[in-house]
Amino acid sequence: MNAAITLIPFMFIRILLFRWMDLKGYQRAQKYAPLKEKKKIYFIIYQFCQAILLLLPFFNSLRLLIWLDYLGVFFYIIGLVIIGLSISAFAQTKADTFSQTGIYRFSRHPMYVGYFFFYLGLGFLMSSYLYLIVLLIFQICTHQIILAEETECLKTFGTSYQDYMQEVRRYF
Secondary structure, X not given: OEHHHHHHHHHHHHHHHHHHHXXXXXXXXXXXXXXXXXHHHHHHHHHHHHHHHHHXXXXXXXXXOOHHHHHHHHHHXXXXXXXXXXXXXXXXXXXXXXXXXXXXXXXXXHHHHHHHHHHHHHHXXXXXXXXXHHHHHHHHHHXXXXXXXXXXXXXXXXXXXXXXXXHXXXXX
């Protein structure tokens, strides 16, 4: 079976459900914090890796032959659940504040965590070392984007975001 079929739930949750729940929230989520000149390369690499992570399943197949494949199913499902919960909480947040409810009580960046688990599960399901290497590069760039987002949130929301940072972990 072609691995591209695994992208259907992801696209449904990430695009259609998000837009249906809150179009303005969806548009807000598409904006990234500005990166300093030397760090803009991370954003470019992040977008390039994202494209590869979404295209490679079209050229791979799924198997459920070894225990690693079942671990892949586990991470795949966990990733989809975390993404769905993140989108739900994000969509309920007003534009002039930051998300602190739902899954955002446990992680400041659960959507990125969900993406990681989803892609990790997909990499295991496809048994693709290339996919996992691209995911590693993607995560390094994601971390830099997250640091920029946190800097922007500190500028925008001040001490309330700083307090939130002290109470809630960056990831999990």
